[in-house]
């Protein structure tokens with residue numbers, strides 16, 4: 001493929017996630033090159049731009065409007081997602097927006113409406129677990145009936161330490177939102193109710209434990225999210241069915257015996273655990289965006305996850321189960 005045929009990508013937000021996407025797009029994903037980047041931290045922007053030979057854009061809006069940018073990755077903080085995705089839709093450009101699609105359901109509904117008005121699918125939401133080899137096998141096993149009818153799921157989502165700007169609502173809306181997206185994707189059933197509790201009543205209220213009802217309660221899921229788990233990044237999922245159980249195996253490649261201990265290493269953070277998923281997601285997105293389209297989780301999926309997250313946040317505040325309106 002010649003330079004001229006490569007999808008010209010602009011990336012907004014160059015922190016842990018955005019910088020990782022820039023490296024993946026430049027080194028591991030065919031068919032694209034990063035031509036422009038923007039971050040409010042100008043020093044960071046210059047450094048990342050220099051590493052891949054991209055331009056630094058003076059603003060996110062300027063990058064999106066740039067005629068030499070074909071498609072956009074948004075990896076700036078959550079509150080920027082919906083406004084910048086709307087700007088991409090207005091410019092008619094494919095966009096990979098990191099999760100969540102927006103903060104609250106009014107924002108995500110606005111994105112869905114704007115995409116509908118644009119008349120074509122341009123929005124991909126960065127729910128990369130849908131591209132993780134382990135989750136894909138798990139889904140195939142569940143939907144293929146390998147363990148009979150699913151009845152229970154157990155999900156665990158732990159980080160070593162919270163993002164400095166983490167909030168109680170964000171534990172649901174930014175972190176648990178991965179599970180809120182993946183549960184319907186794994187089972188083919190919509191979320192119909194949620195209850196979220198935490199043993200902490202003040203400060204950053206975590207760990208959080210949710211009971212999520214799928215398909216009217218035919219299937220129940222537990223979800224633990226603990227951002228301050230200290231020991232590393234650990235994501236687990238087990239599906240219990242009428243004929244057996246199936247679960248993700250930790251993707252460690254090595255058993256290490258040393259200093260009187262033997263075992264598997266735990267990933268330090270999401271970049272290590274989901275490296276393959278991010279690359280697969282970006283590869284699929286570049287292929288879709290090159291045809292002017294989208295892939296993976298849609299704006300509607302992002303909106304649906306936001307609806308369930310809003311119910312979860314309400315449950316945490318009220319201490320009661322909250323019904324989730326049908327999609």
Ligand SMILES: NC(=O)c1ccc[n+]([C@@H]2O[C@H](COP(=O)([O-])OP(=O)(O)OC[C@H]3O[C@@H](n4cnc5c(N)ncnc54)[C@H](O)[C@@H]3O)[C@@H](O)[C@H]2O)c1
Pocket residue numbers: 012013014015016017018038039040041044060075076077078080098099100126127128163174270
């Ligand atoms: N899919 C995933 O697994 C995953 C993992 C981590 C983060 N994320 C998402 O990516 C986003 C960024 O998370 P992160 O961990 O990289 O955070 P981060 O704090 O490491 O990086 C955020 C970056 O955005 C920049 N920034 C702040 N305001 C901006 C603005 N208005 N315009 C442009 N840049 C701005 C900051 O300077 C910083 O460089 C979040 O929305 C998060 O939900 C997704």
